[in-house]
Amino acid sequence: MPSEAPPLVSVVMPCLNEAETVGRCVAEARAALLAAGLAGEVLVADNGSTDGSQGLAEAAGARVVAVPERGYGAALAGGFAAARGTYVVMGDADLSYDFGAVADFVEALEKGADLVMGSRFKGRIEDGAMPPLHRWLGNPVLSGLGRLFFRTDVSDFHCGLRGFRREALESLDLRTTGMEYASEMVVKAALFGLVIREIPVTLRRDGRSRPPHLRTWRDGWRHLRFLLLYSPRWLFLVPGLFFVLGGGALMLWLLPGPRVALGATWDVHSILAGAAMVLVGAQAIFFGACAKIFGITEGLLPKDLLLERLFDRWITLETGLAASLLALLAGAGLALHVVSAWSAAGFHDLAYPTTMRWMIPGVLLLVLGAEGVFGSFLLSLLGLRRR
Numbered sequence: 309m310p311s312e313a314p315p316l317v318s319v320v321m322p323c324l325n326e327a328e329t330v331g332r333c334v335a336e337a338r339a340a341l342l343a344a345g346l347a348g349e350v351l352v353a354d355n356g357s358t359d360g361s362q363g364l365a366e367a368a369g370a371r372v373v374a375v376p377e378r379g380y381g382a383a384l385a386g387g388f389a390a391a392r393g394t395y396v397v398m399g400d401a402d403l404s405y406d407f408g409a410v411a412d413f414v415e416a417l418e419k420g421a422d423l424v425m426g427s428r429f430k431g432r433i434e435d436g437a438m439p440p441l442h443r444w445l446g447n448p449v450l451s452g453l454g455r456l457f458f459r460t461d462v463s464d465f466h467c468g469l470r471g472f473r474r475e476a477l478e479s480l481d482l483r484t485t486g487m488e489y490a491s492e493m494v495v496k497a498a499l500f501g502l503v504i505r506e507i508p509v510t511l512r513r514d515g516r517s518r519p520p521h522l523r524t525w526r527d528g529w530r531h532l533r534f535l536l537l538y539s540p541r542w543l544f545l546v547p548g549l550f551f552v553l554g555g556g557a558l559m560l561w562l563l564p565g566p567r568v569a570l571g572a573t574w575d576v577h578s579i580l581a582g583a584a585m586v587l588v589g590a591q592a593i594f595f596g597a598c599a600k601i602f603g604i605t606e607g608l609l610p611k612d613l614l615l616e617r618l619f620d621r622w623i624t625l626e627t628g629l630a631a632s633l634l635a636l637l638a639g640a641g642l643a644l645h646v647v648s649a650w651s652a653a654g655f656h657d658l659a660y661p662t663t664m665r666w667m668i669p670g671v672l673l674l675v676l677g678a679e680g681v682f683g684s685f686l687l688s689l690l691g692l693r694r695r
Contacts, residue, residue, distance in 0.1 A: 317341065317348035317414055318393030318474075321370075321401040322383035327359040329515040330401040334368035337399075337407040344411035352401065353387030355379070361401075380521070381482070381489025388477060397471040403515035404437065405469040412507055413471030422476040422502035425462055425494065426469035431508030438511060441524060450531050454491065457539040460498040462506060466490050466531070469509050476502055481607060487527040488534040495538050500610050540603065544596025548589045555585025563665055576664040583672040590676055594683050597623075601690040619691055628684025635677030642670030 319337040323330055334350050341348040352365040352372045362372045375386030388396060397413045399405040409426070416424040433443065451465040468490065480496040482489060497504055514520065536543045559582040561567060566575040603609035646667045650658055 313347075314392040314394070315347045315349045316393055317346050317395045317397060317410065318391035319348060319350045319407065319410060320384065320387040320391055320396055320398045321350070321352050321365075322355060322380060322387060322398075323352050323357060323361050323365065323401045324355040324383070324521060325357045325359045325361060325518075326401040326516070327357070327361045327364055328517060329403045330361050330370075331364040331368040332515070333399070333401045333403055333407065334365055334370040337410060338369050340408045340410040343408075344414070346411065346414060348393060348410075349391075351387055351391055353383045353390070355383040365401075377485060379485035379489075380487050381492070382485040384489055385482065385485070388474070391474060394474060395471060396474050396477070397469075399469040400514075402520070404512050406510050406512065409469065409507070409509055410471075413469075416505045416507060417471055417473060419505075420503060421505040422473050423493070423497045423504045424471040425464065425504065425506045426467040426509035427462075427464040427506045428467055428509060428511040429463050430506065432510045434510070434512050437513045439524070446524065446528050450491075450528065450535070453532070453535055454494065457535055457542050458495055458498040460494070460504060462494055462498075462504060464506075465494050467509065472497075483608075484534065486530055487522065488530045491531050491534050492538075495535070499538070538603075538608070540596045540599040540609075544592045544599060548592030548596060551585045551589025551592065553589075555582040555587075555589060558582035558585070559669065563669070566661070576661055576668070579665065579668050583668050586672060587675060591679070594679070594687075597687060598690055601687065605690070623687065625684050625688040628680060628687065632677045632680030632684060635673045635680060637677075639670045639673030639675075639677055642666050643674065646670065 319341070321330070321333060321337075326333075330352060334352065337350045341350075350370040352362070352370045353375050354362050354365070354372055355375050355378060362374075365372050371390075373387060373390040375383045377386070384398060387398075395414055395417045397407075397410050399407055405426070413424045413426075428438070429447075438447075447464065447466055451463060454465045455461060455463075470493075472493075476497075477493070480493070480500060480502075482492050482496065484492045494504070559579050562574055562576075562579045562582070566573055568574070600609065600612065600615060604611055604615075643666075646658075646663045649663055
């Protein structure tokens with residue numbers, strides 16, 4: 309007998325103890341597929357339910373797949389791996405999302421989108437459906453950071469109702485297993501140039517009598533941490549440049565002599581603070597370069613043509629060593645100038661306000677030069693696989 313033709317759409321629902329609602333969600337999704345004339349299946353990815361959710365889902369017409377690894381992302385990944393449809397629409401099994409919108413997601417996918425995001429903020433949020441802290445702070449802030457970091461216009465990074473081409477999702481190699489899986493999907497889709505569309509959806513009050521699995525502060529932090537880890541530019545480069553430029557400007561302003569500003573006298577102690585800022589900033593920039601190269605070689609981040617050109621022409625082991633040597637020589641020269649002044653004073657008292665203006669930049673250059681030598685070798689090592 310010929311094998312059954314795969315469905316066009318798979319509706320996937322992660323499930324952990326959703327006995328109160330999973331049956332109604334499955335029935336709603338099946339009715340939506342039938343009403344739209346779509347060949348589809350409903351798949352429940354069960355994450356270890358102990359309340360009989362599996363049997364209720366099967367009785368409502370779903371195919372149930374057991375996913376032993378715990379976590380929201382793990383459950384979804386297990387469900388997606390078992391899905392047979394060309395398109396996949398995912399949604400929670402707690403009645404908070406209207407599965408009647410399945411046809412809208414399929415329509416957007418058939419028009420060329422790779423990922424279709426539901427937007428509760430462009431749609432409707434029923435009274436009591438979203439806690440005020442999530443609605444007015446958590447979601448807007450995290451979604452805003454996502455738009456800034458990854459240059460996408462997605463208004464609702466954390467909407468649980470979304471659709472995608474199965475082959476497009478497989479190309480992203482998603483790796484997280486917790487609630488941040490939702491962010492990873494959007495972030496990597498944006499980074500790797502997938503076509504993302506957004507449609508308005510309705511968020512309803514969920515049908516559960518127990519608290520949700522989501523933990524506001526823990527899961528909010530996990531989302532924020534993920535956004536930062538996937539953006540070396542904003543985690544390392546931007547703060548690093550701020551410290552280097554700010555600390556360098558402070559040092560240059562004070563090198564000629566003390567300054568009076570804002571009702572205070574600024575002198576060598578502030579030069580020392582500026583040197584510390586430059587050192588921290590330089591290290592942050594170096595960490596950013598390492599993180600970027602590691603992310604690219606491990607397939608976490610897409611290739612960067614500008615970085616490729618820089619490494620091919622300018623950022624080489626030899627140029628790094630040469631720049632570090634210049635810094636070491638300049639630092640040694642400034643330090644020797646201070647030692648010479650000390651020698652002229654019979655190796656006794658020094659005019660600290662004067663000599664520290666030479667010694668602090670000298671030590672800074674010596675440290676930066678030494679770190680540059682070791683850093684050049686490390687960058688070259690990280691770049692071996694890339695080359």
